[in-house]
Amino acid sequence: MKENKTFKKNFSFRFAPRVVLVLGLGFVLWAVLNYLPPADYTYIPVQSTKDVETTNRPIGAGVVSDTKPELVAYPRKIQSGDTIGSIYIPAIQRNLRIVQGTDDESLKLGVGHFIGSVLPGVKDNCVLSGHRDGVFERLGELKKGDKLIINTVTGKHAYEVSSIRIVDADNRTVIVPTKNAVLTLTTCYPFNYFGHAPKRYIVSAKYVGSKFIRA
Amino acid sequence: MSFGTSTLAAQPPVNLGITSSYAILAGTTITNTGTSVINGSAGGDVGLHPGTAFPGQAGVTISGAVHLGDAQALAAKNALITAYNDADGRIPELTINPELGGTTLVPGVYVSSAGYFQITGTLTLNALGDPDGVFVFKTNSTLITASSSNVALLNEARFCRIFWKVGSSATLGTNSHFVGHIFALTSIAAQTGATIQGQLLARNGEVTLDTNTITNGLCATLATTSPVPTSPGNNTPSPTPINGTTPAPTPINGRTTPAPTADRTVIGGELPQTGTPFYGFLYAGLALIAIAAVMFFVRRRFENERKQNI
Numbered sequence: 001m002k003e004n005k006t007f008k009k010n011f012s013f014r015f016a017p018r019v020v021l022v023l024g025l026g027f028v029l030w031a032v033l034n035y036l037p038p039a040d041y042t043y044i045p046v047q048s049t050k051d052v053e054t055t056n057r058p059i060g061a062g063v064v065s066d067t068k069p070e071l072v073a074y075p076r077k078i079q080s081g082d083t084i085g086s087i088y089i090p091a092i093q094r095n096l097r098i099v100q101g102t103d104d105e106s107l108k109l110g111v112g113h114f115i116g117s118v119l120p121g122v123k124d125n126c127v128l129s130g131h132r133d134g135v136f137e138r139l140g141e142l143k144k145g146d147k148l149i150i151n152t153v154t155g156k157h158a159y160e161v162s163s164i165r166i167v168d169a170d171n172r173t174v175i176v177p178t179k180n181a182v183l184t185l186t187t188c189y190p191f192n193y194f195g196h197a198p199k200r201y202i203v204s205a206k207y208v209g210s211k212f213i214r215a
Numbered sequence: 216m217s218f219g220t221s222t223l224a225a226q227p228p229v230n231l232g233i234t235s236s237y238a239i240l241a242g243t244t245i246t247n248t249g250t251s252v253i254n255g256s257a258g259g260d261v262g263l264h265p266g267t268a269f270p271g272q273a274g275v276t277i278s279g280a281v282h283l284g285d286a287q288a289l290a291a292k293n294a295l296i297t298a299y300n301d302a303d304g305r306i307p308e309l310t311i312n313p314e315l316g317g318t319t320l321v322p323g324v325y326v327s328s329a330g331y332f333q334i335t336g337t338l339t340l341n342a343l344g345d346p347d348g349v350f351v352f353k354t355n356s357t358l359i360t361a362s363s364s365n366v367a368l369l370n371e372a373r374f375c376r377i378f379w380k381v382g383s384s385a386t387l388g389t390n391s392h393f394v395g396h397i398f399a400l401t402s403i404a405a406q407t408g409a410t411i412q413g414q415l416l417a418r419n420g421e422v423t424l425d426t427n428t429i430t431n432g433l434c435a436t437l438a439t440t441s442p443v444p445t446s447p448g449n450n451t452p453s454p455t456p457i458n459g460t461t462p463a464p465t466p467i468n469g470r471t472t473p474a475p476t477a478d479r480t481v482i483g484g485e486l487p488q489t490g491t492p493f494y495g496f497l498y499a500g501l502a503l504i505a506i507a508a509v510m511f512f513v514r515r516r517f518e519n520e521r522k523q524n525i
Contacts, residue, residue, distance in 0.1 A: 017514060021507035027500025031493050078476055102487035116481035125480040129487040133494060167486075172309060175484030176321045179343050179370060188490040194498050200486045 035133065041086050041097035041110065058123040058157070058181035058207050072154050072213045074119050081106050084113060085120060085152030087128065092138045098150070102129045111135050114175060117184075120150040121157035121210050125178040129186045132197065136187035139201060148183060148205050155212040159183040159205035166199050174202055181207035226324060226349035228434075229302045229378045231396065231414075232294035236260045236279065238431040239415050240288075240295055241402075241422040247271030249407070249426035254278040256433040257375075264288035266421075275424065295416050299398040302380035305351045309483045313354075316364060322348030322376075323482055330355040330382070337365040340394075342372035350395070355382040358397070362406075366394040374412045375434030384420065387411065405429075 078084060080101035088095045097110030098120070106112045107130065113119065114127035130136035148159040159182075166189055167174060174184060183205040188197035236258025239245060243266040251274060253259045259278030263269060267284035282288035307326035312318075316336035321343055332354045342348035350372070352358075358381045368374065377395030379385070384401045387393050390408040397403055397413065402420030405411060405427045412430050415422050 014514070017507045017510035020503050020510060024500045024503025024505075024507055027496045027503060029500075031496035031500060034491070034496075035493050074476055076476060102489075107487070107489065112487065114484060114487065116477055116484050118477050118480055127480070127484070129489050131489050131491055133491055136489070169486060169488075171486060172311065172483035173319050173321070174486060175480065176482050177343055177480045179345075186486055186489065188488070192494055193490070194494055195490075196488070197490050200489075 041095055058121055058210065074122075074152070074154055080115070081109060083110075085150055087111055087120075088149040088151065089142070089146070090149070091143070091146040092141050094135075094138070096130070096135045098128060098152075107131055107134075117175060119154075120152055120183065121154055121181070121207075123181045125176060125182045125184055127175050127184045127186065132188040132191045132193075132201070136185065136201075137191065139185060139187050139203060140191060142203055147208075148185075150183070153213070155210055157210045158208040160208050161203055162206045163204045165202050165204075167202055169196075169198055169200055171200065174200070183207070226305065226322065226351060228347075228349050228376055229298050229305075229351065229396070229398075231298050234291050234294045234298060234414070234416060236431075237262050237291050237414065237416065238279070238429045239422050239424075240291055241417045242266060242292070242419040244268045244270070244421040245272075245424070246421060247275050247424040249274060249424075251275045251424045251426060252428045253431075255429070255431035257431045259429075259431060260291075262288035262291045264292045271424070292418070295398065295418055298396075298416070299380060299400070299418060302351055302378050302398055303353065305353070307353060315352075316361070319369070320350065321482055322350055322372075324351040324353070326353045327355070331357045331359070332379075333357075333359045333361070334364045334366065334391075334393075335361040337367050339367045339369050340372045340377060341369040342376070343370055346371040346373055346376075348372060348376060350377045351380070352378070352395075353380045353382075357381065357383055358385040358399075360386070360388045360391045360393055360409075362388040362390060364388055364391040364393075366392060368394065373434060374432065377413065384417075385415075 078100045080103060082100045083097060084100050085098045086095055087098055098113055099106050099109045099111070100113050100115065102112035102114050111128050111130040114129060117127040118124040120126050142161055142164065144161050144163065146161045148161065150157045150159070174186065185203040187201050189199040189201035190197060234240060237260040238253045238255060238258065240262045242264065245261065245263055248271055253261060253275060255278065260280050260282065261277055262282045264284055269283055305324045308323040310326050310328045313327045313329040313331050313333055315332055315334045315338040319339040319341050321341050322345065332352060340350055358379055374394045379395050379397045381397060381399040383399070385397050385399045385403045387405045387409040389406045393409065393411045393413070395413045397415055399417045400419060401417065402422065403415045403417045404423040405415065405425060407425045408427070410428045412432065414431050415429060
């Protein structure tokens with residue numbers, strides 16, 4: 001009985017640190033393997049970008065649907081996970097893929113377009129979200145006045161950062177309709193928080209203009 | 216993520232009926248302290264029914280008529296019941312925090328998550344450029360505004376499109392500025408120096424004034440215009456093909472039904488969860504490695520001591 005107790009004591013004394021070490025290394029390894037560094041991605045429309053119409057009016061002001069039927073429009077239906085374009089952020093020299101949807105699977109592919117918001121370049125509030133430890137890990141480096149260029153099937157749409165704020169995760173005043181074309185980027189905050197982050201980092205950008213592609 | 220029920224539903228304004236000309240309506244009494252002013256282009260009438268007592272009336276400058284316990288007051292009170300029930304019957308689009316100070320809200324029907332509303336600081340109402348954007352706030356109990364609190368209007372929001380249904384009583388703090396039509400089931404108290412752009416309508420209890428200014432303005436009728444399309448698809452029967460083909464997206468397994476693109480951004484959408492377990496596992500792993508290091512250190516020290524003892 002005494003020998004059995006001594007054996008258990010020696011075993012735990014000798015092997016417990018190794019078990020804890022292996023467990024710790026496993027956790028770190030898992031984190032590293034599952035970390036998805038954002039790959040650069042440039043959306044190239046089928047048409048030549050030389051054949052464009054420059055305007056400072058967003059879609060929805062009659063540019064595409066009414067007065068300019070010759071311009072390319074978005075598909076009426078888009079599936080979650082489909083690529084809808086790319087966003088170029090000159091301030092951090094990143095070109096990121098935009099996919100439809102902000103569910104877990106879609107966000108693994110790139111920046112997610114919130115389905116309940118309008119598409120880029122459309123008059124109203126277009127909302128894009130991304131992982132704080134992925135595509136938007138450097139979102140905190142943006143400042144007022146920085147340019148954001150979105151490339152889609154309809155053409156290029158330019159925005160300029162107008163405000164940056166931090167709100168609670170349950171804030172319901174960010175994803176709302178707007179009178180003018182606005183781009184809203186969201187990610188979790190703090191950027192290196194342990195567990196579910198309690199805040200959201202919000203970058204708002206005003207519409208500058210578009211270069212539409214002719215059909 | 217669902218936006219079928221949370222899209223911006225255009226709300227008609229609450230029908231005020233003949234109460235629209237009344238800046239103040241009450242049930243038992245109207246009491247004034249100090250010097251108050253009741254005016255406005257919509258009407259500065261004052262009504263009380265079934266009560267008849269209006270102590271402090273001499274200190275109130277009233278631009279309209281005063282009806283104390285008469286048939287006109289009774290008719291206005293009946294119209295108030297209709298307006299109250301109209302506001303109460305609006306289906307809430309969002310349940311929000313009871314503290315409205317420091318928030319910006321867009322047109323919609325809001326209900327308090329705690330049964331009451333309070334305003335500490337400034338509540339901003341943003342009509343998003345639509346002067347007919349209607350705001351309806353519903354509480355089961357009280358509405359209390361703090362001293363020097365404010366209701367600010369943004370992007371063509373109008374006081375005459377803001378309605379407060381209060382399940383019991385409302386208190387407007389000292390030197391506060393309040394905007395909108397209050398329908399209170401019981402009473403309304405405007406504390407010293409509070410200014411109100413709208414109406415104070417109490418169904419059963421009293422309205423108390425203390426050196427206040429109440430302005431019940433007219434709501435101008437706007438010309439009707441056709442809505443501006445907000446998406447290329449609104450008037451487009453089918454997707455525009457590119458070189459004869461629609462863009463070929465990359466499908467994800469298990470999700471084969473494309474969803475229509477939004478013609479308009481939803482109101483009050485839930486911010487997506489954009490964190491991964493990366494930092495959780497990284498920190499936990501580093502913590503376990505640190506614990507293991509301490510355990511190794513303790514073991515080595517213990518073994519050295521044992522060797523020395525031997």
